[in-house]
Amino acid sequence: MAETKTVHSALVTYTSMISLLTLCPPFVILLWYTMVHADGSVLKTYEYLKQNGLEGLKNIWPMPTPTAWKIIACFGAFEAFLQLVLPGKRFEGPVSPNGNVPIYKANGLQAYAVTLITYLSLWWFGIFNPAIVYDHLGEIYSALVVGSFVFCIFLYIKGHLAPSSSDSGSSGNVIIDFYWGMELYPRIGKHFDIKVFTNCRFGMMSWAVLAVTYCIKQYELYGKVSDSMLVNTALMLVYITKFFLWESGYWCTMDIAHDRAGFYICWGCLVWVPSIYTSPGMYLVNHPVNLGTQLALSILIAGLLCIYINYDCDRQRQEFRRTNGKCTIWGKAPSKIVAQYRTTKGETKNSLLLTSGWWGLSRHFHYVPEILAAFFWTVPALFNHFLPYFYVVFLTILLFDRAKRDDDRCSSKYGKYWKMYCDKVPYRIIPGIY
Ligand code: NDP
Numbered sequence: 001m002a003e004t005k006t007v008h009s010a011l012v013t014y015t016s017m018i019s020l021l022t023l024c025p026p027f028v029i030l031l032w033y034t035m036v037h038a039d040g041s042v043l044k045t046y047e048y049l050k051q052n053g054l055e056g057l058k059n060i061w062p063m064p065t066p067t068a069w070k071i072i073a074c075f076g077a078f079e080a081f082l083q084l085v086l087p088g089k090r091f092e093g094p095v096s097p098n099g100n101v102p103i104y105k106a107n108g109l110q111a112y113a114v115t116l117i118t119y120l121s122l123w124w125f126g127i128f129n130p131a132i133v134y135d136h137l138g139e140i141y142s143a144l145v146v147g148s149f150v151f152c153i154f155l156y157i158k159g160h161l162a163p164s165s166s167d168s169g170s171s172g173n174v175i176i177d178f179y180w181g182m183e184l185y186p187r188i189g190k191h192f193d194i195k196v197f198t199n200c201r202f203g204m205m206s207w208a209v210l211a212v213t214y215c216i217k218q219y220e221l222y223g224k225v226s227d228s229m230l231v232n233t234a235l236m237l238v239y240i241t242k243f244f245l246w247e248s249g250y251w252c253t254m255d256i257a258h259d260r261a262g263f264y265i266c267w268g269c270l271v272w273v274p275s276i277y278t279s280p281g282m283y284l285v286n287h288p289v290n291l292g293t294q295l296a297l298s299i300l301i302a303g304l305l306c307i308y309i310n311y312d313c314d315r316q317r318q319e320f321r322r323t324n325g326k327c328t329i330w331g332k333a334p335s336k337i338v339a340q341y342r343t344t345k346g347e348t349k350n351s352l353l354l355t356s357g358w359w360g361l362s363r364h365f366h367y368v369p370e371i372l373a374a375f376f377w378t379v380p381a382l383f384n385h386f387l388p389y390f391y392v393v394f395l396t397i398l399l400f401d402r403a404k405r406d407d408d409r410c411s412s413k414y415g416k417y418w419k420m421y422c423d424k425v426p427y428r429i430i431p432g433i434y
Contacts, residue, residue, distance in 0.1 A: 024267070025145040026057065028275045031390065032138050033060050035282045040385040064143030068136050072143055075209070078118075079201040082111040084192060091248045093185075094257050096167045097344050102185045104193060108200055108247035112240070115205055116212065123216060133210070134217040134285065141275050148270040152178065152263045155194070159183045159261075168260075181262025195261050200247055203269030207277050208240045214281040218288060226288035227296040228380035232281050235303040235377035242311050249318045254406060276391055280378040283388040291380060303376030306369040313358040313366035320354045329357035337424075339417030353417065355424050362427040364403040371396050403428050 030045060037060070038044040049056050088107030095101055122128040133140065159168055159182025167184035170177050186194040211233045219225050243250065250256065259265045291299070319327050325336050335356040342348055358365045374392045381388040407428060411418045428434055 024272070028141050028145060028271060029061055029138065030057075031275060031279060031387070032141050032282070034387055035279060036137065036286070040283050040287060040387050042385070042387055062138030062142045064146060065136065065139045067132075068139035068143040069147075071133060071136065071140060072147065075206065076202060079111065079115070079205055080192070080197060082114055083107070083197060083201050086110045086114070091251065094252050095343070095349070096165075096184060096257070098166045099343055099345050099347065100165050100167055100185070102165075102193070102251075104196065104248065104251055105191070106248045108244045111201060112205065112208065112244040116208060119209055119212060129220075130209075130213040130216045131220045133213045137282070141271070144271045144274065148267045149263075151198075151270065152267055155181060155183070155186060155261050155266060158186060177262070179263045181260030181265065184257075184260050186261045195256055195265070196251070198261070198266045199255060199269045200244075200250065203273035204240055204243055206274040208237060210274060210278040211236045211240075211281050214278070214285050218285050221286065222288055226284070227291045227293070228289035228382075229281070229284045231291070231296050231300050231303070231380045232284055232377050234300060235307070235373065236278075236281065238304060239307050239373060239377075242307055246311065246314060249314055252318065252321075254402065254409075258409065276394060279391055280381055280388045283381055283385070287381065287384075289380060289382055296380070299376055299379055303373055306373035306376060309358075309369040310366055310373060313369070316357045317354060317359060321352060325352050325354075329354070332356070335360065337417055337420050339414040339421075341413045341415075341417075351414070353414070353421050355421060360425055361431045362429055363407065363421065363425050364399070364429045365431065367399040367403060367429050371399060400429065 034040060034042060034045045038048070048060075052059065083105075086105075086107040088105040088110065091104045091106045093102040093104060119130065123130050156178045159177065160170065163183050164187040165183070165185050168182050168186075170182060171180070188194065215225050215229055215233050218229050255265060316329055320329065320334055320336075325334055327334065334354055337353040337355060339351050339353050340348055341351060354360075362368075371392065374395050375389075378388050378392055407418075407422075410421075414421075
């Protein structure tokens with residue numbers, strides 16, 4: 001019986017991995033098509049596909065063009081260059097399961113500032129018109145879909161032939177290795193960290209660059225930027241600025257410290273972030289809503305508050321860990337659990353779990369303001385179509401799944417100490433409800 005259950009759950013895992021591998025590319029293209037060419041209406045795209053079937057999908061699928069490849073190559077090369085050459089403080093990541101300590105150069109904020117200043121200057125001085133990026137968006141996504149897939153094959157081969165550290169290994173299954181990845185900290189040479197590039201400098205940076213692009217395209221189309229677009233862009237840029245301000249903190253989170261470099265995380269950051277995460281702004285380009293000052297300001301303030309709370313949750317946890325619990329949380333000494341765990345090498349180590357402040361409300365309270373912030377930068381699109389809200393729905397599913405994955409991981413890492421935390425803080429995400 002137990003064996004049947006294991007076989008069944010393995011099958012479910014493979015099926016969901018394979019469906020994600022095959023369904024994600026068409027989804028990215030259909031989302032772009034619907035936003036840009038079908039008035040944001042899922043129904044219109046559905047009717048079109050119903051009438052034209054697979055042939056219809058083939059007809060609307062944009063082919064990667066030399067312009068698209070050039071834009072991606074210039075952006076990628078520029079970001080890789082900034083990652084390597086800009087100065088930054090040395091940062092030690094958390095101890096890995098195999099006892100390694102990855103070393104980083106914390107220059108994300110500098111790279112972010114240089115990128116936005118360069119992009120806006122190119123536009124201002126008439127050297128490059130960002131509207132071109134919007135005009136070739138379909139081709140760019142199409143090229144990213146293919147290019148990132150090839151990149152994930154490279155990661156898979158590198159994991160087998162030339163892993164960068166001992167935090168690497170095969171599960172014995174090709175699909176799992178490709179999907180979840182093999183290396184935790186793949187590098188090119190000693191200094192070029194691949195996950196910092198894919199997740200932060202390409203993924204998150206492209207989000208900021210595209211947000212600005214959408215504003216400029218709307219300006220080109222209508223001669224002004226609507227207040228809905230301004231609120232959307234301002235909130236997204238504040239969120240991304242917060243991300244780069246705290247980038248070294250991100251290097252201590254699950255994406256970097258626990259998830260290996262494979263299709264799930266790398267393809268996601270290279271394709272899913274530039275397309276899905278930016279989609280509310282993509283919709284607004286040709287749907288300029290006029291909110292009026294009062295409503296626009298109310299949405300802006302609510303969004304800013306959510307971004308601040310999300311930031312403060314991350315800050316509290318990191319400050320608490322950095323000071324070894326010798327800090328104040330909401331004006332008081334923190335309440336904590338000293339948790340023991342064993343590394344894969346068999347060493348026993350201590351770790352602190354914060355049980356007060358935001359981390360005393362629920363075990364993943366920070367996901368609540370994260371989801372609400374996404375809602376507030378989408379709501380300027382009002383409610384004529386569902387599609388702009390796809391990101392909010394996706395993020396909610398992603399974070400609920402992530403909270404469960406993290407709980408399972410922490411439970412197997414900390415055992416009885418995690419149970420003590422769960423007894424003290426019983427709710428997973430929403431206090432009093434879930
Ligand atoms: P977290 O910041 O939630 O970190 C999880 C880790 O923190 C756990 O694995 C555990 O690691 C440690 N931990 C758990 N509970 C405690 C505690 N009580 N005290 C101290 N340490 C604890 O990671 P996430 O990566 O999920 O989130 C980071 C940020 O990124 C958040 O702001 C989140 O909203 C955002 N995010 C955004 C996404 C998006 O797509 N927009 C996706 C995912 C995250 P250890 O092994 O060190 O104990």
